[in-house]
Amino acid sequence: MVAKVAFIGTGGTMSSVGRGPLDLLDYSINKTMLHAEEILDAFPEVREVAEIVPVRFKAVPTTALGFPEWKELALICDRLVAEHPDLAGIVIGHGTATLEETAYILSLTLKVSIPVVIVGSQRPLSGLSTDAALNLVNAVRTAASPASRGRGVLVLLNDEIQAAREVTKTSTFRMQTFRTPDFGILGYVDGDLVRYYRSTERRHAPDTEFDLRPLEALPRVDIVYSYAGGDGTAIRAYVAAGARGLVSAGFAPGMTTPDEGVALAEAVKAGVTVLQSTRAGSGVTLDGHKLRDMGIIPADNLNPQKARLLLALALTVTRDPVEIRRIVDTY
CATH class of the missing domain: 3.40.50.1170 (L-asparaginase, N-terminal domain)
Known part of the structure; x- marks a missing residue:
């Protein structure tokens, strides 16, 4: 047949x-x-x-x-x-x-x-x-x-x-x-x-907690790319534009310049959810004390463009940082 x-x-x-x-x-x-x-x-x-x-x-x-x-x-x-x-x-x-x-x-x-x-x-x-x-x-x-x-x-x-x-x-x-x-x-x-020859271990369709069908749009989530000498201007501009989430495409294994770090900390205090990814293209973001102290969530091994999508979907169901960390660990 x-x-x-x-x-x-x-x-x-x-x-x-x-x-x-x-x-x-x-x-x-x-x-x-x-x-x-x-x-x-x-x-x-x-x-x-x-x-x-x-x-x-x-x-x-x-x-x-x-x-x-x-x-x-x-x-x-x-x-x-x-x-x-x-x-x-x-x-x-x-x-x-x-x-x-x-x-x-x-x-x-x-x-x-x-x-x-x-x-x-x-x-x-x-x-x-x-x-x-x-x-x-x-x-x-x-x-x-x-x-x-x-x-x-x-x-x-x-x-x-x-x-x-x-x-x-x-x-x-x-x-x-x-x-x-x-x-x-x-x-x-x-x-x-x-x-x-193998399967992926992370949760995926159709057994997920996300659904595009009832949505009119996704929450605004922007990506900020770290580079030597970055001063955080782009981070503050995205927050001013109404971003509900940011993905930091940082230096491996998950760092930014000092000025970018200050701007990201300001964003978190303003209620913006921040995921830390890297620009390396491979590997897991370090889940270190510095990120935790700043209220920033590591993006596991998701590249910035995919971390952005997962964060946007996560924000359609919760804004609780503990829950968003669970979502990143699950998907």
Whole structure:
């Protein structure tokens, strides 16, 4: 029996048509992106591995996606499961710039039990040796595989299956851009074989305490990036702009300049929740006495952009620092 998989297109590189096969970098100037059904027409081989339900959504650059689109994607996933009781999985095509953020927030908020796989490409659909076609085929295979159930939202590029919480983009143009620095991949797709070698231990969809559906917006949470000589101006500006939370992308293993530390302490006293992450790209933030004395919560090993999303969701259910620490330790 052929599995049924839904494919939602959101745009990005994998939907982009450049000015010719050698237009591999500046293809956005052509201003042409295809919708889900058009991508399937371009790569008819995808229909050989599953029965595909194309879902027209948007065809936009990945930088144009945010809370409204995440909420709508969650609602579409709900609708697809209700309309297709035999649906094996869902694939979401996505640009790579913010792919990890969409994957993580959906992995924290979706309420469907079938696999959801986020897929993108490093080369445009029209490019010579594009990776869009095989990435999409492999994403469909992953979504259709019973072995993918219960693993949260997954990310598939370059034949590799990665966990939404852990994966990050590490290179601008290389095909192996998506990596999990601390733990490595979950598994591979080789031909029609979907194979897993480990699972993520952190809590994920559908068993979470977060839900995008009733929300009109997320609380404002901003990221402040530490650098030698930083004086805290950006921190005070974000607080003045109404930030309810801040993520400090500090020096490893979780430090800031003295002036930034003063500004963060002021923010905490003003009622702003602060998470301390690092700009290192790998490793756990030090949970030391200095942070505790300042009322700052370590972000575990979440990178700044993912710590921001978790803090924003946490602030929709609590402002208690003890509870927010529990949430960080749980997710």
